[in-house]
Amino acid sequence: MTAVDDVKARLDIVDVVSQRVPLQRSGNSYKANCPFHQEKTPSFHVFPDRQSWRCFGACATGGDVLSFVMRAEGLEFGDALRQMAQQAGVTLPQRGQNPQNQVAHKINEDTRAYFQRTLASAQGSSTREYLEQRGLDKQAIEAFGIGLSPSDGESLKNHLVREGYSQEELASAGVVRAGDDNVNHDLFRGRLMFPIRDAHGNLVGFGARSLDGSEPKYLNSPQGALFDKSRLLYGMDRARTDVRKEGAVIVEGYMDAIAAHQAGFKNVVAQMGTALTEFQVDEIRRLTGKMTMALDQDAAGQAATLRSLDVVLDNFRTKTVSNQGSSSTAEADPRIIVMPPGQDPDEVIHRSPSDWTKLVESAIPAVTFRINAITSQGDTTSPEGKAKCVAEAAPFIHLLGSGIQQANAVELLANNLDVPIDTVKAALSRPSVARRARRPEQQRPAASTASPFARLDHDPMEEHCLQLLLGFPDLREAADGLRSEFFQRHENKEVFTRWLDAGPGMGKDETLAAVRRNGDDAVTGQLDLLSEKPLIALDATKRVASFLEVVSRLEERNLRSLKSEEVIRFAESPPDIEDGEHDDILRLNQQFKKNEGLRRGQAQEISG
Numbered sequence: 001m002t003a004v005d006d007v008k009a010r011l012d013i014v015d016v017v018s019q020r021v022p023l024q025r026s027g028n029s030y031k032a033n034c035p036f037h038q039e040k041t042p043s044f045h046v047f048p049d050r051q052s053w054r055c056f057g058a059c060a061t062g063g064d065v066l067s068f069v070m071r072a073e074g075l076e077f078g079d080a081l082r083q084m085a086q087q088a089g090v091t092l093p094q095r096g097q098n099p100q101n102q103v104a105h106k107i108n109e110d111t112r113a114y115f116q117r118t119l120a121s122a123q124g125s126s127t128r129e130y131l132e133q134r135g136l137d138k139q140a141i142e143a144f145g146i147g148l149s150p151s152d153g154e155s156l157k158n159h160l161v162r163e164g165y166s167q168e169e170l171a172s173a174g175v176v177r178a179g180d181d182n183v184n185h186d187l188f189r190g191r192l193m194f195p196i197r198d199a200h201g202n203l204v205g206f207g208a209r210s211l212d213g214s215e216p217k218y219l220n221s222p223q224g225a226l227f228d229k230s231r232l233l234y235g236m237d238r239a240r241t242d243v244r245k246e247g248a249v250i251v252e253g254y255m256d257a258i259a260a261h262q263a264g265f266k267n268v269v270a271q272m273g274t275a276l277t278e279f280q281v282d283e284i285r286r287l288t289g290k291m292t293m294a295l296d297q298d299a300a301g302q303a304a305t306l307r308s309l310d311v312v313l314d315n316f317r318t319k320t321v322s323n324q325g326s327s328s329t330a331e332a333d334p335r336i337i338v339m340p341p342g343q344d345p346d347e348v349i350h351r352s353p354s355d356w357t358k359l360v361e362s363a364i365p366a367v368t369f370r371i372n373a374i375t376s377q378g379d380t381t382s383p384e385g386k387a388k389c390v391a392e393a394a395p396f397i398h399l400l401g402s403g404i405q406q407a408n409a410v411e412l413l414a415n416n417l418d419v420p421i422d423t424v425k426a427a428l429s430r431p432s433v434a435r436r437a438r439r440p441e442q443q444r445p446a447a448s449t450a451s452p453f454a455r456l457d458h459d460p461m462e463e464h465c466l467q468l469l470l471g472f473p474d475l476r477e478a479a480d481g482l483r484s485e486f487f488q489r490h491e492n493k494e495v496f497t498r499w500l501d502a503g504p505g506m507g508k509d510e511t512l513a514a515v516r517r518n519g520d521d522a523v524t525g526q527l528d529l530l531s532e533k534p535l536i537a538l539d540a541t542k543r544v545a546s547f548l549e550v551v552s553r554l555e556e557r558n559l560r561s562l563k564s565e566e567v568i569r570f571a572e573s574p575p576d577i578e579d580g581e582h583d584d585i586l587r588l589n590q591q592f593k594k595n596e597g598l599r600r601g602q603a604q605e606i607s608g
């Protein structure tokens with residue numbers, strides 16, 4: 001039995017949930033007003049037989065005892081497991097600092113010092129001028145450890161080898177890379193160097209800006225166990241305390257964040273050149289209910305920005321802030337600053353700190369921005385187009401609960417569509433509108449309910465699926481339909497989520513390193529198990545077919561579990577049934593049929 005199973009087996013989900021939410025018995029299940037969204041009639045159910053929970057309302061999510069604690073307390077999987085292990089009296093395997101990482105942190109610190117000396121030397125004179133032009137003062141340059149990488153491609157490596165590091169250590173820290181000649185060279189050459197620290201202050205890598213116009217403009221340390229872009233926010237190690245006090249402001253560039261800190265705005269952090277991830281949003285949400293994103297005018301309407309925003313809206317509101325152990329629900333208030341055309345935050349801050357303050361104060365609610373994006377990009381002339389806009393906006397409006405914020409959002413939507421407020425309200429009040437709009441895109445961990453293997457250590461289907469994914473990077477495309485909620489075992493779900501985060505374009509070993517990260521025993525143990533299990537050799541075509549088969553089986557299992565929960569709930573709470581909700585069962589049934597048909601088709605292809 002794994003530690004996760006052990007913890008789960010010793011806890012009763014009804015006890016754990018009722019410590020946080022007053023539960024009311026209802027036949028074979030318990031119900032309550034959902035703790036994750038505002039509502040007047042209970043749609044949050046706990047199923048003791050299955051040791052699972054589900055919200056049949058706006059959240060449309062569910063899971064097991066650990067996923068409940070993760071959501072309720074705003075914790076990561078590892079932290080939720082530790083908290084529950086303590087409550088269950090289970091001792092978890094000790095989690096220690098990985099010695100390999102300690103060496104890498106030290107190499108990074110030596111590298112930073114070397115880059116700083118290079119910047120201060122004669123070699124760095126034009127770069128120092130550049131920094132002065134960009135308005136950075138000596139203190140800020142020193143505080144953020146900004147440096148310059150020598151352009152010859154050898155100096156840093158030679159220096160670090162003299163310091164006693166091996167070539168392997170340098171390569172795994174990511175400061176050198178083997179060239180075509182199979183010899184290691186400095187990865188960063190003639191670039192402005194920004195040391196990047198994790199939230200605890202460990203130096204995990206570098207961001208490097210080109211100074212001579214060479215591409216790419218920004219180059220980062222290689223993505224891997226040590227440096228994981230999806231989990232970092234630039235400047236968080238320095239901003240933490242002020243974020244807790246004043247809320248977070250998120251800017252796009254390193255220079256923007258440094259300029260802000262220099263001017264005394266110490267609650268500013270920068271994105272890592274990618275869309276915000278759920279993990280980053282969670283990290284902020286654990287500290288504060290207030291976050292403001294500064295968006296570039298050009299980027300504001302683009303799909304990538306809207307996706308970032310959806311991650312924020314989806315995760316920020318529904319989570320609670322946990323403050324030094326005790327948890328409280330602070331009003332979530334995500335906001336957007338759209339920058340004046342052609343201006344970056346660092347320019348505004350250098351020119352006039354008070355203009356920046358005004359911009360931050362005039363930030364608009366993220367949901368207003370999102371609704372405007374929907375109606376400005378959708379068809380608002382035909383009745384069908386208007387209905388589609390309402391359906392698209394519905395999930396965001398439902399997340400607002402029933403207060404003044406929601407009333408404002410409804411009014412805005414009605415105005416933009418040029419229809420009476422009551423018409424929009426009527427359309428929104430059908431629960432199926434919210435759910436139909438929302439479920440197809442559900443990407444977040446949801447169902448994690450009793451599987452036929454729940455009492456075993458293994459789930460062969462999930463393991464087979466992960467073995468294929470980890471062993472064959474080219475299956476990533478075929479994995480389009482695979483979602484984390486199909487995995488019922490936590491360690492498998494976590495492996496899959498990390499594999500998703502790792503993103504495409506990496507080889508097998510790089511992906512494995514990104515998934516492995518460090519010191520997390522539940523996942524490390526699972527990875528070892530997966531790599532030891534034999535895998536039947538197949539040619540590429542058969543492998544894709546076998547993979548699609550297992551994905552479809554996992555999906556079907558997930559649908560079955562959703563359906564049985566819905567059936568229990570409908571049987572036991574008939575007064576809650578509204579007309580539109582029958583559609584959900586119908587839809588599930590249709591999905592079943594489609595899925596079975598697909599599988600039959602694939603089976604024929606394989607045998608034929």
Ligand SMILES: [Zn+2]
Pocket residue numbers: 034035036037044055056057058059060
């Ligand atoms: Zn809910």
